Amino acid sequence: MAKSAQAAASIAPEVLAAYEPVIGLEVHVQLKTLTKIFCSCSTRFGDTPNANTCPVCLGLPGSLPVLNRRALELAARASLALNLHVEDSSRFARKNYFYPDLPKGYQISMYELPLATRGWLEIDHDGKRKRIGITRLHMEEDAAKNMHEGFPDSDHSSYIDYNRCGMPLAEIVSEPDLRSPAEAHAYLNVLKQVLEYAEVSDCNMEEGSLRCDANVSVRRAGAEKLGTKAEVKNLNSFRYLQRALEYEIERQIGVLESGGRVAQETRLWNVSQGRTESMRSKEFAHDYRYFPDPDLLPVRVNAAWLTQIQREMPELPQARRERFLRDYALSPYDAQVLTASRALADYFESAVRAGGPAKAVASQMQTDLMRHWNDRNIEPGESPVTPQQFAELAVLTAEEKITGSASKTVLKMMFETGKTAKEIVAAEGLQQNNDAAKIEELCREVIEKNADNVAKYRAGNDGVFKFFVGQVIRASRGQANPQLVNETLKRLLQ
Numbered sequence: 001m002a003k004s005a006q007a008a009a010s011i012a013p014e015v016l017a018a019y020e021p022v023i024g025l026e027v028h029v030q031l032k033t034l035t036k037i038f039c040s041c042s043t044r045f046g047d048t049p050n051a052n053t054c055p056v057c058l059g060l061p062g063s064l065p066v067l068n069r070r071a072l073e074l075a076a077r078a079s080l081a082l083n084l085h086v087e088d089s090s091r092f093a094r095k096n097y098f099y100p101d102l103p104k105g106y107q108i109s110m111y112e113l114p115l116a117t118r119g120w121l122e123i124d125h126d127g128k129r130k131r132i133g134i135t136r137l138h139m140e141e142d143a144a145k146n147m148h149e150g151f152p153d154s155d156h157s158s159y160i161d162y163n164r165c166g167m168p169l170a171e172i173v174s175e176p177d178l179r180s181p182a183e184a185h186a187y188l189n190v191l192k193q194v195l196e197y198a199e200v201s202d203c204n205m206e207e208g209s210l211r212c213d214a215n216v217s218v219r220r221a222g223a224e225k226l227g228t229k230a231e232v233k234n235l236n237s238f239r240y241l242q243r244a245l246e247y248e249i250e251r252q253i254g255v256l257e258s259g260g261r262v263a264q265e266t267r268l269w270n271v272s273q274g275r276t277e278s279m280r281s282k283e284f285a286h287d288y289r290y291f292p293d294p295d296l297l298p299v300r301v302n303a304a305w306l307t308q309i310q311r312e313m314p315e316l317p318q319a320r321r322e323r324f325l326r327d328y329a330l331s332p333y334d335a336q337v338l339t340a341s342r343a344l345a346d347y348f349e350s351a352v353r354a355g356g357p358a359k360a361v362a363s364q365m366q367t368d369l370m371r372h373w374n375d376r377n378i379e380p381g382e383s384p385v386t387p388q389q390f391a392e393l394a395v396l397t398a399e400e401k402i403t404g405s406a407s408k409t410v411l412k413m414m415f416e417t418g419k420t421a422k423e424i425v426a427a428e429g430l431q432q433n434n435d436a437a438k439i440e441e442l443c444r445e446v447i448e449k450n451a452d453n454v455a456k457y458r459a460g461n462d463g464v465f466k467f468f469v470g471q472v473i474r475a476s477r478g479q480a481n482p483q484l485v486n487e488t489l490k491r492l493l494q
Helices: 013-017 069-081 181-197 238-257 303-311 317-328 332-338 342-353 358-376 387-398 404-417 421-428 436-449 451-458 462-475 482-493
Strands: 019-030 092-096 106-110 116-125 128-141 145-147 159-161 168-174 210-220 230-235 265-270 275-281
Touching: 013 019, 013 238, 019 181, 019 238, 069 116, 069 128, 069 168, 069 181, 069 303, 116 181, 128 181, 181 210, 181 238, 181 317, 210 238, 230 238, 230 275, 238 265, 238 275, 317 332, 317 342, 317 358, 332 342, 332 358, 342 358, 342 387, 358 387, 358 404, 387 404, 387 421, 404 421, 436 451, 436 462, 436 482, 451 462, 451 482, 462 482
Parallel strands: 230 265
Antiparallel strands: 019 168, 019 210, 092 106, 106 128, 116 128, 128 168, 145 159, 210 230, 265 275
């Protein structure tokens, strides 16, 4: 566990090992609708502050909320994807607390009757599968966005953008089944993946479409009774989640080891300081004075409609991984990587359907193509090299019409010029050279120029062999058949 906390830096490893962390996550996911949950205002991100508002989301007197059917459909789809039981009847309540970002003075949420309950997700951690329980999924409206920085008077004033107020959210609450920051990271990653595949949300953490609060406590290893938990907010990235949990676990152990008591409170993750800080004492449910919202009817999900939603559910990541293993004979590692996102899996399958050999496409995507995407900070769906164009390149490589080295050059030029692989190979003369006589001539020239390395090789230094291969490949401008080069060099050097 990283020693990110100065206060906890002196805790010995054996002391840390004597405690068990207990972690549960509350994940808020913005549902991918065109309009807000109770009104027709746009959910578009990045618009002028306070442009997407109306009497309903601003809480003006006399305005009445109406539930967005599409939001309910997406929440039900998320529930099914997470193995939750969708309840026959659920109900919205008013969660009463006063912050400037709540214009009504309360938040419309679900409390005692959530939309769905008793679900689970499976994660892979340390080579083992573990099932993490999900307590509930309920719907609610988002609050507005408080803005404390970036204005001339930010030293004494804050601003509020109400565009976010009323955005449709699904809150997904896990059981306290997570036992380490690494498990929490894995759980959030799988959850994000499932929701993206199910087309419930874009899960863009930078835009706030996926936000996470963590409930964390520690107890002596082997103890059954839970310790006092603290809620850590402001976790808007996977890295911050893991770092905040590492800090908070060590902080709580430090408090207990010094004879103190952990306070039940809400804490914020201070990114710049790398630590959690006390925000307020942790509220209990009765502090919010929940009561059923009188302006909204109970939500009743028709069984036939739920069956239709289930029937239209897209293929989820685990099912797709299994199909990739079965249909394309990929390795488990390749299947895992290529299904990491739906866009990546879609690109792979489109390239294969366009004629690219599955294993060649999988290999070149991971070694070359994904590097170009990362360097350019683009997603698979934005790639200037289409799956069909990439399939053509994979065929040329698999059929040994170009070498692996030339393939890298061709792909780079495809990104830069927009030309196809065949056009570039023809224009640049990059066809693989299978002329045994010509390759032997190049090998002899390299050997004659490097007598010292020849002596080293013949003296038993096999590592020098790669030098000779590299020199021949370079002399052939990456076109020499690598297998012929290896065979010819071994014969001549021996």
